[in-house]
Amino acid sequence: MNSLDPFFLILQGLLQGAGITAVVTLSALALGLALGFALSLVRQFSRSKVLHGLVDVYVEFFRNIPALSHLFILYFGLASLGFRLSSMGAAILGLGLIGAAVTCDIFRSGFKSLSPGQTEAAFAAGFTPMQTIFTILTPQAMRIALPSLGNFAVQLLKDTSVVSAIAAPEIMFYARSMVTSSFQTTLIYATAAGLYLVMSLPLMQAVRMLEIRYGRVK
Numbered sequence: 001m002n003s004l005d006p007f008f009l010i011l012q013g014l015l016q017g018a019g020i021t022a023v024v025t026l027s028a029l030a031l032g033l034a035l036g037f038a039l040s041l042v043r044q045f046s047r048s049k050v051l052h053g054l055v056d057v058y059v060e061f062f063r064n065i066p067a068l069s070h071l072f073i074l075y076f077g078l079a080s081l082g083f084r085l086s087s088m089g090a091a092i093l094g095l096g097l098i099g100a101a102v103t104c105d106i107f108r109s110g111f112k113s114l115s116p117g118q119t120e121a122a123f124a125a126g127f128t129p130m131q132t133i134f135t136i137l138t139p140q141a142m143r144i145a146l147p148s149l150g151n152f153a154v155q156l157l158k159d160t161s162v163v164s165a166i167a168a169p170e171i172m173f174y175a176r177s178m179v180t181s182s183f184q185t186t187l188i189y190a191t192a193a194g195l196y197l198v199m200s201l202p203l204m205q206a207v208r209m210l211e212i213r214y215g216r217v218k
Helices: 005-045 049-063 067-080 087-112 118-125 128-168 170-182 184-212
Strands: none
Touching: 005 049, 005 087, 005 128, 005 170, 005 184, 049 087, 067 087, 067 128, 087 128, 118 128, 128 170, 128 184, 170 184
């Protein structure tokens, strides 16, 4: 028996969860970005103090409670009320809602860093408020927010490890199952860590390429 055979058997088992990890990451990222951007628009450009307060409550609620608590509420709590979500559905929804709270602040920081004079100049040129927001301010805010959004995407990939607690079959789910049956704890968890690293590196490189393309780094 080749000395590397146990490693390849473990890697083969963990790869079964890698696809689920990618699906959860990309789906939660899409939800988090879309909802976070919408919340940032409300918080930054709405004049309603009530809406400002609601957005602030949302952000504080999802940012200051552990992700595992949110996942348990969505998966077990809603089931007790008759609303049953699949483990995948709860994972994507939970991480997406948490991500929206994080990206809301990221997008807002991008908007707040822009000079107010740009809005005044756009209005003077005949742009409507919506045109000003989406054609003048948003592209610049996105460019500023890009590094932080990239860091968030990588962090989200790593945070998918917690969804194994609600039986979502991602990498750590398979790792724990294999440890229980084989007791090769160090090799299994080291392989899982390496797999997360291999998945993170292309994501970080993609973010860096976007930063170079849009002039954030050289």
